[in-house]
Amino acid sequence: MENVLEVKDLCKKYDNFELKNITFNLPKGMIMGFIGENGAGKTTTIKAILNIIKSYNGEIKIFGLDNRKNDNKIKEEIGVVLDDMFFPEILTPNDINNTMKGIYKNWDTKMFYDYLKEFSLLPNKQIKTFSKGMRKKLEIITALSHHPKLLILDEPTSGLDPVARAEVIQIFQSILEKDDCSILLSSHITTDLEHIADYITFINNGKVVLSKNTNELLDKYAIVKCTEKEFKNINKKDYVKYKKTKYEYEVLVENKKDFKAKYNISVIDKITLDDLMVLMIKGEE
Amino acid sequence: MIGFIKKDLAMIKSNFKLLGILIIVYTIMGLMGKMDISFILPFMCVMIMISSFSYDNYNKWDAYSISLPNGRKNSVKSKYITTILLTLIVSIITTLLSFAISYVNNKTINYEQILVTMLGVIFGTLLVLTFMYPIIYKFGVEKARIGIFLLVFGIVIIGSLLANYIDLSNVLKFLSFLEDYLIIILIMVAIIMVYVSYKISEKIFIKKEF
Numbered sequence: 080m081e082n083v084l085e086v087k088d089l090c091k092k093y094d095n096f097e098l099k100n101i102t103f104n105l106p107k108g109m110i111m112g113f114i115g116e117n118g119a120g121k122t123t124t125i126k127a128i129l130n131i132i133k134s135y136n137g138e139i140k141i142f143g144l145d146n147r148k149n150d151n152k153i154k155e156e157i158g159v160v161l162d163d164m165f166f167p168e169i170l171t172p173n174d175i176n177n178t179m180k181g182i183y184k185n186w187d188t189k190m191f192y193d194y195l196k197e198f199s200l201l202p203n204k205q206i207k208t209f210s211k212g213m214r215k216k217l218e219i220i221t222a223l224s225h226h227p228k229l230l231i232l233d234e235p236t237s238g239l240d241p242v243a244r245a246e247v248i249q250i251f252q253s254i255l256e257k258d259d260c261s262i263l264l265s266s267h268i269t270t271d272l273e274h275i276a277d278y279i280t281f282i283n284n285g286k287v288v289l290s291k292n293t294n295e296l297l298d299k300y301a302i303v304k305c306t307e308k309e310f311k312n313i314n315k316k317d318y319v320k321y322k323k324t325k326y327e328y329e330v331l332v333e334n335k336k337d338f339k340a341k342y343n344i345s346v347i348d349k350i351t352l353d354d355l356m357v358l359m360i361k362g363e364e
Numbered sequence: 365m366i367g368f369i370k371k372d373l374a375m376i377k378s379n380f381k382l383l384g385i386l387i388i389v390y391t392i393m394g395l396m397g398k399m400d401i402s403f404i405l406p407f408m409c410v411m412i413m414i415s416s417f418s419y420d421n422y423n424k425w426d427a428y429s430i431s432l433p434n435g436r437k438n439s440v441k442s443k444y445i446t447t448i449l450l451t452l453i454v455s456i457i458t459t460l461l462s463f464a465i466s467y468v469n470n471k472t473i474n475y476e477q478i479l480v481t482m483l484g485v486i487f488g489t490l491l492v493l494t495f496m497y498p499i500i501y502k503f504g505v506e507k508a509r510i511g512i513f514l515l516v517f518g519i520v521i522i523g524s525l526l527a528n529y530i531d532l533s534n535v536l537k538f539l540s541f542l543e544d545y546l547i548i549i550l551i552m553v554a555i556i557m558v559y560v561s562y563k564i565s566e567k568i569f570i571k572k573e574f
Binding site: 180 | 365369371374375378419420422423424425427428433435571573
């Protein structure tokens with residue numbers, strides 16, 4: 080399968096933080112959820128992909144092209160939403176339209192205004208009068224209105240209430256139905272991703288912990304709940320991490336089927352991305 | 365690049381009212397034969413544009429602008445072009461008004477004096493841009509404000525020290541020799557210094573990480 084985004088051995092060192100050999104691929108037409116706790120390195124990785132930070136080691140290819148050598152060509156084809164709000168508050172959606180019309184070759188004014196109408200954003204109101212959810216929606220529809228082939232979205236749902244989050248997620252789903260677009264979506268709100276992400280890349284402390292197909296991941300991984308006695312019988316090789324709670328042990332296993340066949344433990348729960356993240360980060364080996 | 369200029373203009377459009385009011389005040393004061401405040405108007409353009417840097421910084425626009433096609437180069441280019449365009453437009457309006465005021469008051473217009481004064485003002489305005497913009501790109505707006513204060517302070521100190529050691533009559537003789545070429549020299553120097561300033565700012569912003 081053709082990859083729209085390939086990140087290979089990405090390394091970047093700061094005084095108090097380091098990205099270590101970040102490697103993952105986003106296949107064409109897919110949504111990848113990029114998960115990890117705050118400060119895990121998601122935004123730094125995205126900034127490297129976008130050349131907002133330049134002094135890194137490793138290779139990043141977008142649409143098969145080196146991102147540093149083909150910066151302008153690539154950026155015509157990608158839509159971006161960054162973690163922080165980034166439109167000057169004194170501008171209006173009309174100003175954003177005029178600005179982007181002069182920046183993107185493929186800017187679609189009709190599409191932009193259709194989206195504004197759909198999400199009840201008034202074109203002549205200053206952005207500072209918008210709520211956080213409305214601002215995020217404006218940023219998202221701006222990222223969409225030049226028909227990008229790749230969307231790079233850093234925490235687009237963070238800080239939004241559940242209704243606004245659901246609306247935003249719905250926008251992404253509708254784009255995928257309409258356009259041949261791929262999405263890299265970073266979030267620490269993993270429930271948003273379980274339903275829409277085809278792939279999950281999980282990053283912790285500057286390292287990729289796993290990068291897998293979502294269904295495969297949720298099917299294969301599981302949480303085994305057992306007593307201390309049962310836990311002591313489990314071979315270390317057969318689990319990834321474990322956590323001791325007040326009454327039981329929660330054990331993260333990578334291969335549910337094999338585990339079931341080998342051990343006679345009845346409580347094997349389906350895993351959520353939240354569980355996976357918490358156990359991977361906080362669990363003991 | 366047009367998009368970046370439109371964005372900068374949209375950001376400062378709320379200041380256009382202020383500029384309009386200043387132009388009206390200038391006209392009234394001129395007609396009443398009171399103080400000439402024409403020099404303030406082009407200078408205001410740079411000050412207004414510097415406020416656009418504050419907006420960019422406050423709203424974290426710079427990092428986003430890099431994610432746009434040709435964002436690093438065009439961000440810088442648009443700041444320079446918008447400032448120069450605005451300065452020139454306001455200067456032309458002020459010059460035309462000066463002609464009109466002069467005509468109403470004296471019935472004769474001293475074209476040369478008005479033009480030379482305005483060229484001097486434009487030159488001074490571009491001088492501020494030349495020094496301020498690279499400092500803003502390197503250190504941010506707040507530090508740049510302190511920078512410009514130190515710069516002006518430094519020029520005054522150095523100027524007054526030099527005045528003690530240099531025979532001013534020689535300087536005046538030299539300047540009168542240049543007078544015939546003054547306009548062309550000012551324009552050439554302005555173009556060169558703004559271009560050098562632009563290239564320095566561009567280099568700083570291209571390397572910048574957010």
